[in-house]
Structures are given as C-alpha cells and as structure tokens.
Amino acid sequence: MNSPNDQLAYWLGRSAISRKELARRVQSKAQEWGQPNVAPNATRVRRWLEGETPRAPIPDILAGLFSDHFGFRVTTYDLGLGEGRSVDAALAYDPSFAATVEVVADLGRADVDRRKFLAAAPFAAVAGVGPSRDWLLNTLDQEPEPGPRVRLEDVSAVKNMFTTFQRMDIFQGGGSGRLVLAEYMNQHVYPLLRRSHDDDVRRALCEAAAEQTYLLGWMAYDSGEHSIAQRYLIQSLRLAEESRNAPLGAHVLAGMADQATLLGNPAEGRRLAQAGRQGLSRAESAACLADLWCLEARALALLDDKRAAARAVAQSERAYERVDHAAEPDWAEFIDPAYLHGEHANTFRDMGDAKAAEEHARRSIGHAHMQQRARRGAMSHAALAVSHLQRRELEAAHSAGLRTLKLSGQVKSSRAVEAVQDLQRRMQPFGSHRLVADFNEQARELIAAA
Numbered sequence: 001m002n003s004p005n006d007q008l009a010y011w012l013g014r015s016a017i018s019r020k021e022l023a024r025r026v027q028s029k030a031q032e033w034g035q036p037n038v039a040p041n042a043t044r045v046r047r048w049l050e051g052e053t054p055r056a057p058i059p060d061i062l063a064g065l066f067s068d069h070f071g072f073r074v075t076t077y078d079l080g081l082g083e084g085r086s087v088d089a090a091l092a093y094d095p096s097f098a099a100t101v102e103v104v105a106d107l108g109r110a111d112v113d114r115r116k117f118l119a120a121a122p123f124a125a126v127a128g129v130g131p132s133r134d135w136l137l138n139t140l141d142q143e144p145e146p147g148p149r150v151r152l153e154d155v156s157a158v159k160n161m162f163t164t165f166q167r168m169d170i171f172q173g174g175g176s177g178r179l180v181l182a183e184y185m186n187q188h189v190y191p192l193l194r195r196s197h198d199d200d201v202r203r204a205l206c207e208a209a210a211e212q213t214y215l216l217g218w219m220a221y222d223s224g225e226h227s228i229a230q231r232y233l234i235q236s237l238r239l240a241e242e243s244r245n246a247p248l249g250a251h252v253l254a255g256m257a258d259q260a261t262l263l264g265n266p267a268e269g270r271r272l273a274q275a276g277r278q279g280l281s282r283a284e285s286a287a288c289l290a291d292l293w294c295l296e297a298r299a300l301a302l303l304d305d306k307r308a309a310a311r312a313v314a315q316s317e318r319a320y321e322r323v324d325h326a327a328e329p330d331w332a333e334f335i336d337p338a339y340l341h342g343e344h345a346n347t348f349r350d351m352g353d354a355k356a357a358e359e360h361a362r363r364s365i366g367h368a369h370m371q372q373r374a375r376r377g378a379m380s381h382a383a384l385a386v387s388h389l390q391r392r393e394l395e396a397a398h399s400a401g402l403r404t405l406k407l408s409g410q411v412k413s414s415r416a417v418e419a420v421q422d423l424q425r426r427m428q429p430f431g432s433h434r435l436v437a438d439f440n441e442q443a444r445e446l447i448a449a450a
Contacts, residue, residue, distance in 0.1 A: 063078070169222070214240075220232060237249055250279050320340060338364050423443075
C-alpha cells in the first residue's frame with residue numbers, strides 16, 4: 001500500500017487550488033506541452049495524494065503549475081515525486097520554448113540542491129549530434145507563459161553580471177564561483193524566462209540566459225563534472241537559437257566539441273565543430289571561427305589525420321588575423337593568443353611534432369603570463385613539458401612540470417590537475433629517475449587536494 005504524499009498535499013493546500021481545478025490545469029498545461037492524451041480528473045488527483053506516482057510527464061507538469069502559481073521554482077523533488085525528468089530531459093533539444101524553460105530551471109535547481117545525484121548521471125557520448133542538427137535547422141518554438149513583462153533594463157542587469165562571472169572563471173578556474181552563478185541564475189534569470197516579453201526583449205533575454213547557461217556548463221566542464229556540463233551546454237544551445245544569435249550558438253557548439261574530444265570521441269568533436277562553422281558567417285565572429293577551426297584541429301590530430309589537422313591550425317590562425325576585438329561579444333574574450341596557441345600546442349603534441357608544440361606552448365605561456373592567467377599558463381607549461389619528454393629532455397620537462405604544479409595550485413580547475421596527471425603518466429618510461437620521483441612527490445599534495 002502506498003504512503004500518502006504529504007509533500008504534494010502541502011503544496012496543494014498552500015495553493016488553495018481544488019483537486020478538480022488542479023486536474024483542469026494539468027490538462028491545459030499538457031496540451032501546451034504537446035501532450036493531448038494527459039487528461040486527469042479529481043479522482044486521479046486524490047490517488048496522487050494517496051501516494052500513487054503519476055506517469056511522466058505529469059510530475060514535471062505539476063512542478064510547472066505550482067511554480068507558475070507561487071512565482072518561484074517548485075520542483076518534482078519538492079512535490080514528493082522524485083527527480084522528474086530534469087536529468088534526462090536536459091540532454092534533449094526541445095522544440096517547445098516553454099518546455100525548455102522548465103527543463104533549464106529544473107537543471108539549475110538540481111545543480112544547487114542535488115548536485116551529487118546530478119553528477120552521478122552518465123555523460124551521453126553522442127548526445128550532441130541531434131541538438132547541433134536541430135540548431136542548424138532553426139526549429140520553430142512556442143510562446144512563453146504570460147505574466148509581468150520583462151524590460152530591457154532587466155536584461156541589461158543580467159548581462160552586466162556575465163563579465164564578472166566569466167572573469168572569475170578565466171582567472172580562478174571553473175571550481176570558483178560556479179554554485180554562486182547557479183544560484184544567481186535560479187533566483188534572478190530563469191524566472192525571467194517564464195514571463196512575457198516583447199520580441200526584442202525576449203531575444204535579448206534568451207541571449208543573456210544562453211551566455212550564462214553556457215558559462216555554467218563550461219565551469220562544470222573545467223571542474224570535471226561532465227554530465228552536468230553536457231546538460232547545461234545543450235540547453236544553452238537551445239536558448240541561443242531562441243535568441244537568433246548564430247555566433248553564440250556556434251560558440252556553444254565549440255564548447256560541446258571541446259568536451260566530446262576531451263572525453264575520447266574526437267569524431268563527434270569534429271562534427272560539432274563543423275556544425276558550428278556551417279551556422280556561422282565569417283563576418284559575425286572571427287574569434288569564434290578561429291576557435292572552431294582550432295577545436296577541429298584538436299579532433300583531427302587525435303583521429304591521426306595530421307595533414308588536415310595542420311590545415312585546420314592554419315585556418316584558425318588566418319581567422320584570428322581578422323578579429324576586431326571591439327566588435328566581438330563579451331563571451332569571446334578568452335579566445336586570444338594565450339588560448340589559441342595553447343590549444344595548437346596540444347594539437348601538435350598529439351601529432352608528435354614536438355618542435356611545433358614547443359613553439360606554440362611558449363607563445364601561449366608568454367601571453368598567459370602577461371595576463372596573469374594561471375590556468376592557461378599551467379596547461380601550456382604542461383604542453384611544453386610534454387614536448388620536452390617527446391625529445392627525451394627530462395630535465396627541461398621537469399622544470400616545465402614544476403611550473404605547471406605551481407600555477408595549477410593557484411586555481412580550482414580539474415583540467416589543470418588532469419594535465420599534471422598526464423605528465424606523470426608520460427614520465428613513467430623514465431622509470432625511477434630522481435627527477436621523476438621529485439615531480440611525483442611534489443604533485444602528490446595537489447592531486448590529493450583535488
């Protein structure tokens with residue numbers, strides 16, 4: 001026998017909505033979500049209160065209804081109906097704008113309140129293929145919920161916060177401030193999406209929300225929380241489409257490409273980078289184009305297509321020559337010589353071209369040092385160390401490795417720690433050499449802390 005659902009009873013009582021009225025609202029919301037077969041009655045509501053678990057997507061519909069009623073986010077978890085569909089639904093690119101708003105709001109709340117559960121969800125290896133296709137096809141969407149109108153001033157306040165959080169990521173790492181950003185999005189940004197807007201305001205708001213949802217995904221990616229990152233990136237792509245901002249959508253695809261390649265699927269990484277280039281006009285963001293070519297080169301190197309990888313690096317460099325920094329959006333700030341040369345160093349490292357890898361790594365290190373960017377400096381010093389190892393220059397590799405350790409300790413970034421661990425693996429062929437032992441000893445504290 002089922003136990004009564006006291007949590008659902010609490011929220012229903014607090015709302016003062018009758019069982020019959022709740023059933024009517026569920027049916028209406030279901031039709032809006034494209035679920036015409038959902039048609040409960042008051043008797044069915046009584047059974048839910050007695051402990052019967054409603055079938056999907058009713059838990060999410062109920063969460064949406066109570067959220068609408070109270071003006072703040074109420075989740076399926078709050079209603080005693082489990083985790084809902086936020087984990088799996090966030091992997092989908094929903095053609096409904098209203099449904100997308102519910103999914104991204106649930107995702108943000110789960111990231112703050114039930115982070116361990118969300119982090120345990122798997123990374124879906126080919127989940128980016130469908131969203132990238134749908135973004136290119138520019139799907140038609142539904143209108144948002146009616147309510148108090150959002151003003152351009154509200155959007156400006158959101159956009160002004162983006163630079164603060166982005167610079168926090170660039171200089172301190174993704175582990176610094178991500179949950180603060182998630183809470184800010186939950187409290188101040190995602191609720192705005194559920195209100196009504198003029199067309200211009202709606203596009204601007206979706207653009208601002210897409211930028212910061214991408215940043216949440218990127219911060220999670222830099223912290224090694226790839227299942228969370230993947231879900232944020234897919235929903236950011238959907239919001240970018242709603243904003244009609246092609247460069248922003250291409251930028252999100254670049255992040256998805258980077259993640260796919262890092263996690264061992266360079267073929268999908270290449271496809272995602274190509275999709276971004278296809279949706280991007282060269283005149284709209286030369287910086288984004290440079291990034292997409294850079295990431296395609298990374299994937300091609302791992303696919304052992306050295307000639308194509310070298311061509312992609314050259315295309316990236318040519319695209320960056322056309323960059324007008326004053327015309328580029330704020331989210332493109334990190335696409336600069338420190339970043340691009342660092343990634344090119346990794347491309348040539350994977351191709352086994354130690355000389356070219358060293359050249360690009362040193363360029364990246366120089367720019368990162370001038371900007372005091374510890375994370376980028378750490379990763380490029382790691383690439384430099386590998387270039388020395390490829391030439392059996394252990395003493396030079398040890399020196400660059402120690403610099404990697406020092407800089408990695410200044411940021412909260414799992415990618416920097418992973419670069420250190422990669423160096424440890426690459427030093428193994430040198431056996432018990434005193435320099436290898438020294439590096440491993442000094443790396444132990446950093447890795448333990450991570």
